[in-house]
Amino acid sequence: MLDRRLELDPRVALRPEPFGALAYHYGNRKLIFLKHPDVVRVVRSLDGHDTLADVLRSCEIDEARWPAFESALTALTESEMLHEHQPVATG
Amino acid sequence: MSTNPSRLVEQLKGGLDAPICLTWELTYACNLECVHCLSSSGRRDPRELTTAEAKAVLDELHDLQVFYINIGGGEPMIRRDFFELLEYSIGRGIGVKFSTNGAFIDADKARRLASMDYLDIQISLDGTDAITNDAVRGEGSYDTAIRAMNHLRDAGFGEFKISVVVTRHNVDQLDEFKALADSFGAQLRITRLRPSGRGADSWHDLHPTNAQQRQIYEWLLAHGDNVLTGDSFFHLNALGEEPLPGLNMCGAGRVVCLIDPIGDVYACPFVIHDEFKAGSVRDLGGFAKVWKHSDLFAELREPQSAGACTSCGSYDACQGGCMAAKFFVGIPLDGPDPECVSGHGEAAMLAASAERPRPMMDHSKPVKVAAPERIPVTIGRR
Numbered sequence: 412m413l414d415r416r417l418e419l420d421p422r423v424a425l426r427p428e429p430f431g432a433l434a435y436h437y438g439n440r441k442l443i444f445l446k447h448p449d450v451v452r453v454v455r456s457l458d459g460h461d462t463l464a465d466v467l468r469s470c471e472i473d474e475a476r477w478p479a480f481e482s483a484l485t486a487l488t489e490s491e492m493l494h495e496h497q498p499v500a501t502g
Numbered sequence: 503m504s505t506n507p508s509r510l511v512e513q514l515k516g517g518l519d520a521p522i523c524l525t526w527e528l529t530y531a532c533n534l535e536c537v538h539c540l541s542s543s544g545r546r547d548p549r550e551l552t553t554a555e556a557k558a559v560l561d562e563l564h565d566l567q568v569f570y571i572n573i574g575g576g577e578p579m580i581r582r583d584f585f586e587l588l589e590y591s592i593g594r595g596i597g598v599k600f601s602t603n604g605a606f607i608d609a610d611k612a613r614r615l616a617s618m619d620y621l622d623i624q625i626s627l628d629g630t631d632a633i634t635n636d637a638v639r640g641e642g643s644y645d646t647a648i649r650a651m652n653h654l655r656d657a658g659f660g661e662f663k664i665s666v667v668v669t670r671h672n673v674d675q676l677d678e679f680k681a682l683a684d685s686f687g688a689q690l691r692i693t694r695l696r697p698s699g700r701g702a703d704s705w706h707d708l709h710p711t712n713a714q715q716r717q718i719y720e721w722l723l724a725h726g727d728n729v730l731t732g733d734s735f736f737h738l739n740a741l742g743e744e745p746l747p748g749l750n751m752c753g754a755g756r757v758v759c760l761i762d763p764i765g766d767v768y769a770c771p772f773v774i775h776d777e778f779k780a781g782s783v784r785d786l787g788g789f790a791k792v793w794k795h796s797d798l799f800a801e802l803r804e805p806q807s808a809g810a811c812t813s814c815g816s817y818d819a820c821q822g823g824c825m826a827a828k829f830f831v832g833i834p835l836d837g838p839d840p841e842c843v844s845g846h847g848e849a850a851m852l853a854a855s856a857e858r859p860r861p862m863m864d865h866s867k868p869v870k871v872a873a874p875e876r877i878p879v880t881i882g883r884r
Contacts, residue, residue: 425569426519426520426567427519428518428519429513429516429519433518433567433569435570437569437597440570440597442522444510446509446510463811
């Protein structure tokens with residue numbers, strides 16, 4: 412997981428809430444609670460980093476908490492909120 | 503994300519910056535007169551929001567980042583600007599799920615609906631045969647619903663929803679409903695009957711018996727992952743160790759609310775009564791101000807007392823049940839749910855004052871009286 416390059420599905424909207432954020436997928440209509448502001452920060456920072464480990468470092472997430480973030484982001488990939496980075500076709 | 507789910511529920515009870523589940527009844531006009539109609543619909547209200555007002559509300563919901571809305575009525579497709587509002591909402595990034603009896607879905611409309619993104623349709627059906635359904639929803643309404651489903655399937659709409667209000671007469675048909683939905687490639691949604699609207703009168707004869715409540719609970723444990731419920735059966739959680747899927751809480755005013763056809767905002771779709779009216783989208787500050795600052799919603803977001811249920815070991819499981827159900831049978835809001843699975847509801851109903859609160863918006867059509875007998879008149883030629 413840590414070496415994967417993930418990105419937010421373009422059909423997902425994030426809405427800030429006191430506990431973190433709500434993520435809604437307009438494609439599969441799933442609604443997910445991001446239950447910590449740090450998870451929201453990490454998800455918003457995915458773009459522009461080559462690996463999840465890079466993202467966690469750039470967000471200054473203590474390494475002791477990385478396993479929790481790995482499982483949180485795994486759950487988000489399972490609900491298709493996140494997926495593997497797909498290079499944008501050019502030309 | 504490993505947070506204890508009950509902590510999330512505690513946070514949700516404190517309210518969200520905008521509703522997750524917003525129901526908007528577009529009109530009180532309806533071609534049907536279902537005996538359990540939550541909004542006592544029938545006749546259009548002359549004060550109904552105009553197209554421009556409705557669009558302004560959608561603009562606000564867009565700004566609040568409301569992801570989707572549940573449109574109902576009345577029969578929402580009766581509104582002449584129905585498609586205009588649908589397209590406007592979706593264009594603003596607000597997905598729509600609308601409930602309909604299907605009367606206005608012909609082949610053309612089905613194709614138009616099938617061509618739209620971010621749209622879900624719920625066809626209401628309360629029996630898997632005409633006799634069971636039509637007893638509640640009116641003569642011919644079963645055929646109407648099935649015809650609409652055929653049109654949606656033929657148009658390639660994809661997975662629409664069949665929405666069932668569970669009563670004591672259709673509870674034995676749950677497997678058949680599921681099979682019917684499967685045969686259309688549709689998804690089944692079952693919800694709880696409430697004593698709201700015209701249901702205030704019909705509920706006492708229609709609501710499931712105690713034995714049937716257990717039947718619903720067990721059926722949902724077996725099938726619940728593939729069946730939608732609007733999380734409306736959480737009062738049944740007191741029946742066993744295993745909670746039903748979904749949020750175990752009353753969302754009224756916290757994550758849920760209702761906008762009625764004239765723009766009044768209520769705590770939930772089941773409490774169209776002044777006591778649960780938080781304001782109007784027509785007030786200064788619009789919907790956002792009502793959602794964020796109304797006294798009623800602030801009160802509902804405070805920790806609630808378990809009241810008469812404090813000493814009951816099941817309170818954590820059932821949360822005292824449904825506020826609307828208590829209200830319209832005359833039980834205090836901190837009393838037990840009328841369908842309390844431990845039987846406390848029946849005692850509470852007996853103890854309740856004889857004067858039950860009445861739903862305050864009645865748009866039922868006037869009762870038809872038999873036409874006076876015509877007296878034949880012979881008109882002679884001059």
